[in-house]
Amino acid sequence: MASILEHGIAIGIGAAIVTTVAATDIPDQIHDGVREAVCLVEGPECGGETWTEHDRPDEPEEPPAFGIGGGVEIGDVDHEDLLTVIEWAVAQQGKPYLWGGNGPDAFDCSGLIQQAYLQVGVNIPRTTTTMWPALPEVSQSELTPGDLIFLNMGSSRPQPDHMGMFIGNNQMMHCGNPCQVVTLDSYWQQRYMGARRVIT
Known part of the structure; x- marks a missing residue:
């Protein structure tokens, strides 16, 4: 009997929390944050509502190539x-x-x-x-x-x-x-x- 009562109380508390959160702008913030993250991955095709090109992470730079231009400086060569x-x-x-x-x-x-x-x-x-x-x-x-x-x-x-x-x-x-x-x-x-x- 006690377990049914405890279960009911837990449900009631949970419902109260959901109702309280729903009355704030937190759901909108979560929605916008998720949408922006998706747009950063998908690009302008997602609708462009939160997309700006400069917000998209740059492609990672490739490591410097070996050889000339990769940190090696050769001496003067006259031939x-x-x-x-x-x-x-x-x-x-x-x-x-x-x-x-x-x-x-x-x-x-x-x-x-x-x-x-x-x-x-x-x-x-x-x-x-x-x-x-x-x-x-x-x-x-x-x-x-x-x-x-x-x-x-x-x-x-x-x-x-x-x-x-x-x-x-x-x-x-x-x-x-x-x-x-x-x-x-x-x-x-x-x-x-x-x-x-x-x-x-």
């Missing part, structure tokens, strides 16, 4: 072919490392460099160890964008086992994992073996 080579190489940022990879979806360190120079019709040896003795040496103090940097990342042999491309501003484009531009800080300086020049 048009070199600029093409560097821009192509830097545009491969974010692609994964693959031993023996020649692209277009993945590269190893020397594969990236060879493919970059092939963009201007210059064919250089395929591997780090064959490029090292085949190309003209250049001193570290005379590095210019497009020169190749050779490194020893831990090999016991007195020869390079990794390489990248100097792009100016103390930066190197290389294929680690992923392919990326790095600053030639002390980590890389400790592993530096020498540099070579492809286009003179």
Whole structure:
């Protein structure tokens, strides 16, 4: 019996609340808010009563593209072919490392460099160890964008086992994992073996 009474009281209280709310402008505010939200999603087709173009959220910005214009600044380049080579190489940022990879979806360190120079019709040896003795040496103090940097990342042999491309501003484009531009800080300086020049 008590439960029926309690149930009735609850219904009465609920009805009183609904009646009180209905007498205010809250329902209109809720209606307008919902309609405005729907219009922001659907666009002017919803009737335009609450639609204004400037209220619609902007499309989210795409993340900056890798490569030139994506935060990488290359040094001064005085040869048009070199600029093409560097821009192509830097545009491969974010692609994964693959031993023996020649692209277009993945590269190893020397594969990236060879493919970059092939963009201007210059064919250089395929591997780090064959490029090292085949190309003209250049001193570290005379590095210019497009020169190749050779490194020893831990090999016991007195020869390079990794390489990248100097792009100016103390930066190197290389294929680690992923392919990326790095600053030639002390980590890389400790592993530096020498540099070579492809286009003179």
